[in-house]
Amino acid sequence: FNNGTDRSSNMKIIPGPRPLPIIGNLHMMDLRKIHKSLVEMSEIYGPIYRIHLGNIKAVVLSGYETVKDALVNHADEFSERPVVQIFEDIHHGFGIAFSRGNNWKTMRRFTLSTLRDFGMGKRSLEERIAEECRFLIQYFELQKGEPFNVSLVLNSTVTNVITSVVFGSRFDYDNPLLFRLASLVNETLKLIGSPKTLLYNMVPAFRFLPGDHKPIMKNIYELQSFLRKTFLDHLQKLDRDDQRSFTDAFLVRQQQEKEDPNSYFHDNNLISVLTTLLMAGTETTAGTLRWGLLLMAVYPEIQSKVQEEIERVIGTAQPRIEHRKQMPYTDAIIHEIQRFANIVPLNLPHETTVDITFKGYFIPKGTYIIPLLESVLRDKTQFEKPNEFDPQRFLDTDGKFVKQEAFMPFSAGRRICLGATLAKMELFLFFVGLFQKFTFHPPPGVTRTNVLPDTGFTTPPQSQKICAVPRF
Numbered sequence: 001f002n003n004g005t006d007r008s009s010n011m012k013i014i015p016g017p018r019p020l021p022i023i024g025n026l027h028m029m030d031l032r033k034i035h036k037s038l039v040e041m042s043e044i045y046g047p048i049y050r051i052h053l054g055n056i057k058a059v060v061l062s063g064y065e066t067v068k069d070a071l072v073n074h075a076d077e078f079s080e081r082p083v084v085q086i087f088e089d090i091h092h093g094f095g096i097a098f099s100r101g102n103n104w105k106t107m108r109r110f111t112l113s114t115l116r117d118f119g120m121g122k123r124s125l126e127e128r129i130a131e132e133c134r135f136l137i138q139y140f141e142l143q144k145g146e147p148f149n150v151s152l153v154l155n156s157t158v159t160n161v162i163t164s165v166v167f168g169s170r171f172d173y174d175n176p177l178l179f180r181l182a183s184l185v186n187e188t189l190k191l192i193g194s195p196k197t198l199l200y201n202m203v204p205a206f207r208f209l210p211g212d213h214k215p216i217m218k219n220i221y222e223l224q225s226f227l228r229k230t231f232l233d234h235l236q237k238l239d240r241d242d243q244r245s246f247t248d249a250f251l252v253r254q255q256q257e258k259e260d261p262n263s264y265f266h267d268n269n270l271i272s273v274l275t276t277l278l279m280a281g282t283e284t285t286a287g288t289l290r291w292g293l294l295l296m297a298v299y300p301e302i303q304s305k306v307q308e309e310i311e312r313v314i315g316t317a318q319p320r321i322e323h324r325k326q327m328p329y330t331d332a333i334i335h336e337i338q339r340f341a342n343i344v345p346l347n348l349p350h351e352t353t354v355d356i357t358f359k360g361y362f363i364p365k366g367t368y369i370i371p372l373l374e375s376v377l378r379d380k381t382q383f384e385k386p387n388e389f390d391p392q393r394f395l396d397t398d399g400k401f402v403k404q405e406a407f408m409p410f411s412a413g414r415r416i417c418l419g420a421t422l423a424k425m426e427l428f429l430f431f432v433g434l435f436q437k438f439t440f441h442p443p444p445g446v447t448r449t450n451v452l453p454d455t456g457f458t459t460p461p462q463s464q465k466i467c468a469v470p471r472f
């Protein structure tokens with residue numbers, strides 16, 4: 001784009017490094033930490049620059065002010081999703097996260113309103129999460145304060161919240177299917193974020209090399225076979241007057257529209273939405289929870305202040321979302337954990353829906369846009385010493401919670417995370433539920449300096465064991 005020329009004499013040319021044939025600027029990047037390389041380049045080229053990632057010609061938006069201006073003030077113009085090869089293989093353009101145009105609008109609207117209805121239904125989201133938290137606490141108690149790996153159990157717990165919403169049921173922890181589902185999602189997301197998959201997405205010629213896309217599709221096949229079998233079971237028992245899950249609501253709508261050849265309510269969209277909710281809804285939330293437990297373990301003075309607030313406001317009662325407004329300290333901690341965890345540092349890519357002049361630069365319709373969240377959550381102009389973990393930045397001198405505009409872990413605008421409300425409920429109820437019952441300690445040898453991010457599409461902390469010591 002820009003073709004090296006400007007479209008009018010007063011239009012600025014988007015700066016950027018000179019690309020090489022085929023690989024573009026890939027030789028300048030650390031493929032394991034692309035978000036870091038992109039932030040470093042913004043220090044040279046500024047908040048808007050172009051980059052060639054293999055055959056993808058992208059525009060990077062960096063820093064809170066620029067990302068917000070694009071996604072919020074020009075929400076429509078920046079709201080499309082580009083075609084990304086691996087997600088095209090998985091979803092074929094159906095579902096929500098990687099679908100486009102009217103398919104995306106219809107699926108997003110339906111999913112949001114259905115999740116909201118369940119929130120108000122007989123078994124609210126809050127109750128489903130609270131129930132899951134009780135099982136998690138039992139599991140932690142069984143560890144008797146010894147170091148154990150929390151990854152799989154947290155992933156399984158969060159998977160259960162999603163299956164409870166989408167299918168109306170949870171799995172017991174000793175059901176091998178639950179651990180299989182949780183590890184399938186975990187492994188697949190790791191592979192999706194691998195350098196080999198990045199190359200697969202960026203340079204079509206590398207498709208024929210043995211990459212990670214083959215094991216990814218094998219996992220997706222297994223995952224989707226399970227989802228298909230489960231929704232067919234639901235179809236057999238479907239009672240339109242007693243809808244108990246997202247799947248029931250979708251199937252009822254499918255039957256209502258079955259005469260309409262243009263209906264979006266078909267099996268491909270259902271499978272794709274279910275796959276997305278599982279993939280987008282588990283690793284992100286479970287990864288943030290793991291960050292939280294580890295950070296509290298290595299910042300014991302902060303952990304004990306959270307526990308004091310829990311004791312004062314909730315005591316031994318069941319934690320409820322409504323407690324949150326009386327708990328500014330806990331609220332600040334959870335915000336800082338999310339900011340620091342920076343779990344989707346690259347964000348998902350966007351695409352322009354029209355030709356647009358943005359901050360004096362011409363960006364054509366169909367341009368691949370990277371609204372870099374790493375550059376927002378660690379923006380020096382918004383957060384003092386952004387690489388430090390410091391919950392005080394979300395508190396004023398009277399200890400009241402202070403909102404920070406650049407707190408954007410769920411992104412912003414039309415494509416803002418569809419599960420943000422659910423994720424916030426989960427983070428609050430799980431954290432408070434766990435800190436009410438346990439004090440977390442690092443295992444021997446683990447200190448602040450070795451609580452580091454993993455690499456991948458999402459950035460959970462590198463696997464560390466943890467000790468959960470019962471408080472009473």
Ligand code: HEM
Pocket residue numbers: 096097098108276277280281282284285288343344347348349373409410411412414415416417418419420422423
């Ligand atoms: C801490 C937890 C989570 C974080 C940090 C997070 C973050 C994000 C981010 C950064 C995006 C990309 C937004 C954009 O394109 O601008 C996204 C999209 C999405 N997320 Fe989340 N997410 C979380 C949890 C969840 C949960 C629990 C669900 C589902 C139940 C979910 C479902 C989705 C979906 C469906 C999209 C695609 C939205 C669209 O394209 O319209 N996420 N999320």
